[in-house]
Amino acid sequence: KQEVTQIPAALSVPEGENLVLNCSFTDSAIYNLQWFRQDPGKGLTSLLLIQSSQREQTSGRLNASLDKSSGRSTLYIAASQPGDSATYLCAVGKAAGNKLTFGGGTRVLVKP
Amino acid sequence: GAVVSQHPSRVICKSGTSVKIECRSLDFQATTMFWYRQFPKQSLMLMATSNEGSKATYEQGVEKDKFLINHASLTLSTLTVTSAHPEDSSFYICSARAQAPGNTIYFGEGSWLTVV
Numbered sequence: 001k002q003e004v005t006q007i008p009a010a011l012s013v014p015e016g017e018n019l020v021l022n023c024s025f026t027d028s029a030i031y032n033l034q035w036f037r038q039d040p041g042k043g044l045t046s047l048l049l050i051q052s053s054q055r056e057q058t059s060g061r062l063n064a065s066l067d068k069s070s071g072r073s074t075l076y077i078a079a080s081q082p083g084d085s086a087t088y089l090c091a092v093g094k095a096a097g098n099k100l101t102f103g104g105g106t107r108v109l110v111k112p
Numbered sequence: 113g114a115v116v117s118q119h120p121s122r123v124i125c126k127s128g129t130s131v132k133i134e135c136r137s138l139d140f141q142a143t144t145m146f147w148y149r150q151f152p153k154q155s156l157m158l159m160a161t162s163n164e165g166s167k168a169t170y171e172q173g174v175e176k177d178k179f180l181i182n183h184a185s186l187t188l189s190t191l192t193v194t195s196a197h198p199e200d201s202s203f204y205i206c207s208a209r210a211q212a213p214g215n216t217i218y219f220g221e222g223s224w225l226t227v228v
Binding site: 036041042043044046089091093096099100101102103104105107 | 118207221
């Protein structure tokens with residue numbers, strides 16, 4: 001059974017600092033890995049999707065890496081802003097369009 | 113982009129009553145929809161996978177008689193929480209898989225259920 005772990009569970013940084021969020025998974029036989037953002041009481045916003053054949057994806061200040069063999073992914077957020085404060089979730093999919101297994105999330109607070 | 117709509121976004125019901133949550137794919141057909149539950153400060157836990165025209169597949173530990181799922185059309189799945197109790201209070205999120213391209217999964221905005 002796939003297990004997804006996110007460390008740390010919470011993170012507080014001053015504005016401008018780079019953020020590093022970690023995600024690990026136990027079964028390396030994944031189809032893809034996705035990072036989401038969730039604001040309090042809201043749904044999910046997809047940030048980056050990495051296919052199993054890819055090593056990283058970038059979008060603006062966000063960069064996500066994937067090391068499938070070691071079961072790890074890292075989300076980097078450069079030059080953090082207070083608006084980046086949210087919970088970040090990683091999720092792995094075993095097959096195309098299949099159910100996702102989510103990690104516990106990392107709650108991020110960026111202080112002005 | 114593709115949109116998945118959930119209704120209602122918030123609902124309060126009395127203990128012992130039933131409440132229905134709808135999940136609609138607005139501009140695409142979804143043969144498969146997924147229902148998740150999220151308790152405060154916890155992650156999303158998959159409850160069931162809903163396939164159009166067939167019975168839902170429930171995850172271990174989820175009571176199928178309590179959480180009734182119907183996927184009668186390619187654009188609508190419903191989750192009915194029967195005989196709701198305060199411990200069922202949670203955030204329920206659905207997602208829908210588009211048939212093409214790439215079987216992309218889109219998430220709804222979620223529905224807050226409070227049972228009093």
